[in-house]
Amino acid sequence: MPILTPDDVRKIARLGRLQLTEDEVARFAVQLDSILDHFAELQAVDTEGVEPTAHSVGAKNVTREDVARPSLTPEEVVSNAPRAECNMFVVPQIVET
Amino acid sequence: MSDTITYEITIGMETHAELRTKSKMFCGCSAEFGGEPNSHVCPVCMGLPGSLPAPNARAIAFVVRTAMALHCQINSPTIFHRKNYFYPDLPKAYQISQYGDSPIGTHGYIDVTVKGETRRIGIHRVHLEEDTGKLFHNPGDVSSLVDYNRCGVPLMEIVSEPDIHSPEEAQEYAKTLRNILVYLGVSDGKMEEGSFRCEPNISIHQPGTPLGTRTELKNLNSFRVLLKSAEAEIKRQEQVIRAGGAIQQATLRWDEANGVTTPMRFKENEADYRYFPDPDLVPLEFSAEYLAEQRDALPELPTEKSARFVRDYGLSAYDADVLTSERPMAEYFEAAAKAAGDPKAAANWVTGQLLANLNAEGHDITETKVRAEDLGAMIRLIGDGTISGKIAKTVFDEMFQTGKPPRQIVDEKGLVQVSDEGAIEAIVEQVLAAHPDEAARFRGGEEKLMGFFVGQVMKASKGKANPGLANSVLKKKLS
Amino acid sequence: MNWTTAPAHEIVAAIEAGDVTARAVTEASLERARAVEPAVHSFLLRLEDRALQRADAVDAQRKAGEPLPPLAGAPLALKDNMAMRGVETTCASKILAGWKPPYDATVVRRLEEAGAVIVGKANMDEFAMGSSTENSAYSVTRNPWDVNHVPGGSSGGSAAAVAAGEAAVALGSDTGGSIRQPASFCGVVGVKPTYGRVSRYGLVAFASSLDQIGPLTRDVEDAALLLNAISGRDPLDSTSVDVSVPDFRAALTGDVRGLTIGKPAELYGDGLEDGTRLAVEAALQRYVELGAKVVDVSLPYLRYSLPVYYIIAPSEASSNLARYDGVRYGHRTDKDADLIEMYLLTRQEGFGAEVKRRIMIGTYCLSSGYYDAWYKKAQQVRTLIRRDFDAAFDRCDVLMTPTSPIPAFGVGEKTDDPYQMWLADVCTIPVNLAGLPGMALPCGFSGRLPVGLQIIAKPFDEETMLRAAHAYEQTTDWHKMTAPCG
Ligand SMILES: [Mg+2]
């Protein structure tokens, strides 16, 4: 029983906003399944009561004073945009009402 | 027959409030409303590769204080998570938020009074996150435009328990909550500008049966719309069920023109947000000292203030509640009461004439030209007999229109009350001479004519005669 | 004096003494790059004019009698995943083609304040995902010791530039070995500092809880010099730690008497290539001769490092790389498309195969229903790995292992099987998972190819690590050998 089917691969790709060719779907299905198979040994480790490590640094409460600082100029903000108008980013029309 | 079935209404409210900080949640850009497009934007809040978040200490303190004011348990440590989804208003493709069991606040409540009955509404959670940017339709093209000025502004999310059981209660919950946030100084509570947003989840079911399917209302920009749309949605759900249909889970908006709720055509959304702890941020751990500091920073909240007004100023509970329903009104009242030296009179003027005039113009108390100190001074003028209560109405209306101080109005218009006994006697004699018949009838025992004579004296004095004095002089002359 | 083979501390001293100008050193470096780039391909972008301007500024400073900063005139190669204001930064990905950041990474600011002369943006595996620099969307960097072999990765361009004499020093980034493994493959020194030691602000994120910037240099003293310049708390990076930054150069005493070196059995297993084993064992023997003590230690949970890493890093990456959506910068599909199609096509066209593979794994591991079984489980085992290190450091001052179980492999040799490629990271990955400082130090050759010793130290104890490395280096000539670039 594979851990991942081609259908799973398509679903994950959609979630990650990756268009895959059917070739890629087939290849990834095999590769990812084999990778997850390697990973499966983890399931045997007893982690009962073990805290997850999100960070190796023990730092806490790192915050910043509420002080306003200069921003970029609107021109700088859109300077790398593939498409911009009126210093705003242009995206395909969004119909939402 | 089925029309007679009554349904129980269940509403949970999700509220988002933008916090009143100087800078954004994770960068130094100004959090101020407005500005030309993309003028409050930096590498961090536009999610440029390589940029990292640095959390705003004041925003954290604001949420801690709010959680305290809502009687929440404060969770420590508490961490930030990433909520992953693709949308152009979300430049990192994730929102930094708080997920799971330990947001800053949980297990709170607020008391809400509807038609004299107070009910306790549970607060499920209070957490801190960041706002998104704004999308505009591009009029010249089949495209949309993105502005990130609001992106990254600190946003507090407050989720109630599904303890609300009527549209009125939902509206009152929202008003009460907003009032608390404004009192705390953490939000300006402007529904129209979108800095305070309420999204009710509504379902109906027959008593004794499981809860119904929920629908969510979005984009409600006033308390009135909140009430109207909740009413309409409940009606819609009842009609669907009575017609034998089933409620579909959906997000709806308010169609003002037709007075109905309509489903939003919605972004494709797999609703798998893949939450995980944000590795760019470290946990927040609140020390006892920190929590004590935040508690000390809490201002007097509406319910406490109302109780104090009753206790210290001898106001009725009703007046006290009206006066504390908004923080600016409470502050106005206290300033006026202090200047007047007569809290009850100040309360009467604020809740009476002032609010009536403001309502007539559709303004609120922060917009009045009448300074609280001037209202107090006017009340003093009544108290020391300089003007009569009747003249005071004229003076007040003039103050309301022009913002002039009462003394100036009184002087300019010569409205000082006549309290000189000789002057009053002269007027009284004039009046009695003009109405010999009535005087005779009075003397003949028709004592209710006293009102007529007082009126005549006031008229002859253009309202300036001291009514008490006029009364006693009249009695003397007519005896 | 050949300025393209000299370490930075000698260059800086010579400029200070007036023996050479910064311009002459920079010109030599640029000249060398022009000569060897066709064979080595270290750089994605060379900044010749900008570098000469910077060098001239250093010379002007000296002429004016001003004190020179510690890296004055040192030619430096910057990995192309660090933002430089106005200079194209691509992470060797098509999806970032043409992106000119409007800001400087904190390390770039600190390096330039320290007088370093940035000569170019170094090639890398796309978004630092890879161990060979073959995953660059633009060019394949070659190993200067044998151009039929890979330089390692993902900081392959940085390592090759230093080994080939195109830059005196370089910065790389290390998420699972991306500084140490290419340093080892190219025969240079590579340091991954303690997580939190160096600001990540401006480092394009791969896996945020693991990424750390560090130096690649010709010798240990240069590594200390660079570390001095880039370390320290940065208010722009909430994970940068507020601990004092010692003068790392002062730690280089040459004395390792009494030092206890742990030798983790798990990293000296069957997969270890013979030449590598010989070189590493010989280095440990040398330490014994220098007065250190070697003890056997066991870290049983290290065997799970690979799956733990390849769950955590792709998970974080899937989130970090979601922002490349064609809206604000970089590539956007030319095809006419609605919003969702625009996302799908932009990302299909912009990302290479390895990046897609990791986005897929990460998206899967974080998705609803799988989070606990994969991501959370991996984070828990990560805790167990950290505890193994804690226990080992109760007994030892440092741990020593091979940096890579094998020397540089052939170009194209491992591109077909991703898991085989990943196995090359087995010695370096645990160090990132535990957030520890680790470094690669040249310790000999296996055939024509360099071998690197890995030294691992306690959190924020880079001083002991560098002291140990330096003491060994003083007794060898490995760091003085020059690569043929052919
Ligand atoms: Mg929210």
Ligand SMILES: [Zn+2]
């Ligand atoms: Zn910003």
